């Protein structure tokens with residue numbers, strides 16, 4: 001089946017915000033994604049789960065355009081992202097928080113927060129401080145001196161300045177204390193209520209299943225399974241098997 005030129009709502013439904021079809025991605029000669037398909041509806045949190053090396057981060061990089069060697073189709077609000085540079089993808093409303101939490105270690109928390117241009121509807125510094133008061137307390141500390149949890153909070157709220165419609169989060173819970181993971185989860189749930197859609201790459205099944213509306217299981221660069229929130233309880237052992245090494 002060929003992809004339509006512009007995504008249309010299914011009868012009686014809403015059009016996907018993001019629709020990925022037959023996505024293949026390459027690092028040089030190495031073929032890493034093999035026909036990935038997924039979709040994200042507006043205001044939906046979707047998780048990508050799978051073992052190390054399954055291709056989760058590569059899927060986010062391919063959507064964002066930081067990995068350019070790709071074929072297939074990535075449509076965002078009906079527009080093909082594969083032709084756009086990562087800056088243009090960002091300007092259309094996609095924000096990416098990489099696993100390494102791209103904050104600037106030599107700048108203070110406030111400087112980190114104020115560097116990205118504030119777009120209409122984006123998070124002001126004050127709103128960031130209200131969501132995570134610890135960032136106000138650390139306003140004049142350099143990014144490098146923050147704990148892992150504080151860095152993750154900062155990395156997320158600073159991309160919200162651009163008022164994205166879709167947030168790509170790469171393992172936000174990795175290495176963080178449970179209480180911080182919970183705060184981040186609560187913030188993401190609130191953002192969903194405001195209409196933000198999220199693709200959450202996770203190995204922490206507990207965090208992913210608490211938060212996400214649907215789960216895609218990646219195995220060797222392919223989507224092997226899709227599990228809705230309502231199916232998680234009965235399919236938990238299958239999900240755990242997919243993640244076990």
Ligand SMILES: Nc1ncnc2c1ncn2[C@@H]1O[C@H](COP(=O)(O)OP(=O)(O)OP(=O)(O)O)[C@@H](O)[C@H]1O
Pocket residue numbers: 027030032050051052053054055056057058059
């Ligand atoms: N820069 C790179 N150059 C070459 N191969 C890469 C590069 N980055 C990742 N890979 C390979 O691509 C495959 C998918 O990696 P990817 O990082 O997307 O996996 P992942 O599911 O996100 O797992 P992890 O949690 O370990 O990051 C792996 O085989 C990995 O070794």
